[in-house]
Amino acid sequence: MRAQCGNERKYAGVHYCQSSIIASQLIRVDEISGKCNLDQRLGGKVTDNCCSRCFRDTSIRKHIRLNEMMGNCEYCKSENAPIMDVGKVGHFIRHGIWRAYETVDDVPGNLRSGDEVSALNVLLYEEEIFSTRLENLNKSEHLAEDLLTESAPNPHDGDVDELEGGDGFLYTKDGLYGLDYNIFNRSWDIFNYSTKHISRFFDVPKAKTRKKLLNTLNKITFSKMRRSLPVGTKLYRARVSPGPLPSDLVDLQGQLGPAPETLAKNNRMSPPGIGYMYCSEDMKTCLDEIRAVIGEKYWVGEFTLTNSLKIIDIGLEPNLRLKSIFNVRYNHEMLWARNFVRGFSTDISIPIAPGDAPLEYVPTQVVAEYLRHRGNDGIRFASSLAPNKYNVTLFRLAESTSGHIYESVPEALIFYKTMYLSTVYLVEVNSDGSPQVLQTERFSESSYSSLRNRSEGDF
Ligand SMILES: [Zn+2]
Numbered sequence: 001m002r003a004q005c006g007n008e009r010k011y012a013g014v015h016y017c018q019s020s021i022i023a024s025q026l027i028r029v030d031e032i033s034g035k036c037n038l039d040q041r042l043g044g045k046v047t048d049n050c051c052s053r054c055f056r057d058t059s060i061r062k063h064i065r066l067n068e069m070m071g072n073c074e075y076c077k078s079e080n081a082p083i084m085d086v087g088k089v090g091h092f093i094r095h096g097i098w099r100a101y102e103t104v105d106d107v108p109g110n111l112r113s114g115d116e117v118s119a120l121n122v123l124l125y126e127e128e129i130f131s132t133r134l135e136n137l138n139k140s141e142h143l144a145e146d147l148l149t150e151s152a153p154n155p156h157d158g159d160v161d162e163l164e165g166g167d168g169f170l171y172t173k174d175g176l177y178g179l180d181y182n183i184f185n186r187s188w189d190i191f192n193y194s195t196k197h198i199s200r201f202f203d204v205p206k207a208k209t210r211k212k213l214l215n216t217l218n219k220i221t222f223s224k225m226r227r228s229l230p231v232g233t234k235l236y237r238a239r240v241s242p243g244p245l246p247s248d249l250v251d252l253q254g255q256l257g258p259a260p261e262t263l264a265k266n267n268r269m270s271p272p273g274i275g276y277m278y279c280s281e282d283m284k285t286c287l288d289e290i291r292a293v294i295g296e297k298y299w300v301g302e303f304t305l306t307n308s309l310k311i312i313d314i315g316l317e318p319n320l321r322l323k324s325i326f327n328v329r330y331n332h333e334m335l336w337a338r339n340f341v342r343g344f345s346t347d348i349s350i351p352i353a354p355g356d357a358p359l360e361y362v363p364t365q366v367v368a369e370y371l372r373h374r375g376n377d378g379i380r381f382a383s384s385l386a387p388n389k390y391n392v393t394l395f396r397l398a399e400s401t402s403g404h405i406y407e408s409v410p411e412a413l414i415f416y417k418t419m420y421l422s423t424v425y426l427v428e429v430n431s432d433g434s435p436q437v438l439q440t441e442r443f444s445e446s447s448y449s450s451l452r453n454r455s456e457g458d459f
Helices: 018-022 037-041 058-065 086-100 119-126 132-136 140-150 187-198 209-220 249-256 283-289 333-349 358-373 409-416 445-458
Strands: 008-011 014-017 049-051 081-085 101-103 169-172 226-229 234-240 277-280 297-305 309-313 378-382 390-394 419-429 435-442
Touching: 049 086, 049 140, 058 081, 058 086, 081 086, 086 101, 086 119, 086 140, 119 140, 119 169, 132 140, 187 333, 187 358, 209 333, 209 358, 234 249, 234 283, 249 297, 249 419, 249 445, 277 283, 283 297, 283 390, 283 419, 283 435, 297 435, 309 390, 333 358, 333 378, 409 419, 409 445, 419 445
Parallel strands: 309 378
Antiparallel strands: 008 014, 049 081, 101 169, 226 309, 234 277, 234 297, 277 390, 297 419, 378 390, 419 435
16 A cells, blocks of 8 residues: 555546645645645645634634635644634635734834734734634634744745744834824824814825725715704703793894804814704703703794705714725725724713814814815714703804804794704793793794895895
C-alpha cells in the first residue's frame, strides 16, 4: 500500500491534497511518497482543520460550508462537520481584519491613544468570532492563535507578518483623525472639535473629512430618516403668560410664533439672529421643555400644518447595524455613521441650560443648516425631559419672512402658507405637572380669510 499524504482526498479518481482542494489549487499527492507540494511548502506540516461550528460569525461559517468538506474538527471536536484547513480560514479572516483595522505602524506615534488592541483580542473580544461551544471547551484562544500563525506569510519569502501571529497591535481603521490632535474613533467628537476649534463655515484644506462625513451621512443615514409631517399635524409652543389671552389672532401669533429675527437667541440648532421654530408634539412635553413651574400660568399655542413638511426624523434611528467585518459587503463608513447619528441625536436632545457656553451649540447648528441646505424643512427628535415624547424644530419659517415677523397681517398670511395658530390655551401647571386649561381661544381657517380681506383692505 502506498504512503499517505495524511490529508488527501480522492477527487475525480485522482488523489489530491485536501488542503490544496480547499485552496482551489489542486495539488496531486505523489503516488509513491504520499507527500504533496503543499506539504513541502508548509515544511511538511499538515495543519489542523477547524469547522463551521467553532465560529459564531455567520460569514466565517458560510465560508467554511462553501468548501463542501466534511470531517472531524480538531478544536471543538465536532464530528462530520463542515471543515476547513485552519490556515485557509486564517487567510479569510485576515482579509476581514484589514477591512476594519490598521496596524499601529500606520498611525503616527503622537496620535496613538493607548486604545490599540492585539490582533488576537480583535478576534476574541472585539469581533467575538468564536462559538459558545468552542468557548466552553476553552479552545478559543488556541484556535485564534492557530488561525493567525498558520496564515502568516512565509518569512523565508521575505514577507513580514503585520499581525505578528496575533501579537501585533491594531487600531480601528481611520479611527484617528489625521490632524494634529488626538481623538480616537468617535466621529461626533471629531466633528464637534472641528467645528468648534478648527474652522466653522468651511473646511480648511487639511480637514476635508467633515464635508465628506456629512455627505456620506446624508447618503446612508439622514436620507433614510426623512419623512413627511402631513397637513393637519398639530405642534405646540408655550411661553410664560404675560396676562389674560388677547383675542387678536395676529397679536397671539406674534407672541407664540417663532422669535423675531432681532430677538432670536443662540440655540441648539439655530445661531443668534436666525429664528427656527421650536415645537413639541403635545402640550405637556412643550411645558416640560420650558421647565414650567407648578402653580405658574402659561400660554400654549397649538399650530396646525397647512402644508406637509419634509423632516429628518432623528427619533427613527435607521437600521445602522454593521455587517460582520468578514462579510465582503462590510462598509466601514457605517461605523462613523452610527457614532455620528448617536452623538448628534444625544446632543440636540440635551436641554439648554442658561449659561451654557454658546460654543457648545455650534456643531448641532452646522448639521441643522446642512440638513436645511439639503432641502429639509426641520428635524424631529426625542425629548430628553419627557420619555417617549418628541420635539420638532422647523427651519423653513425663517426663510418666509423678513423684518418684524408674524406681527403684521401680511406676515401672518405668509405664516399661514405653512401652518396656522388653531388654538391658544391659558393653562396652569398642576402639582402633578399636568396642565389645567383655564381659557381657550380657537381660530378656524376662516379667521385667516378675514385677515386676508383685512389685508386687501389695507392696501
Ligand atoms: Zn469545530
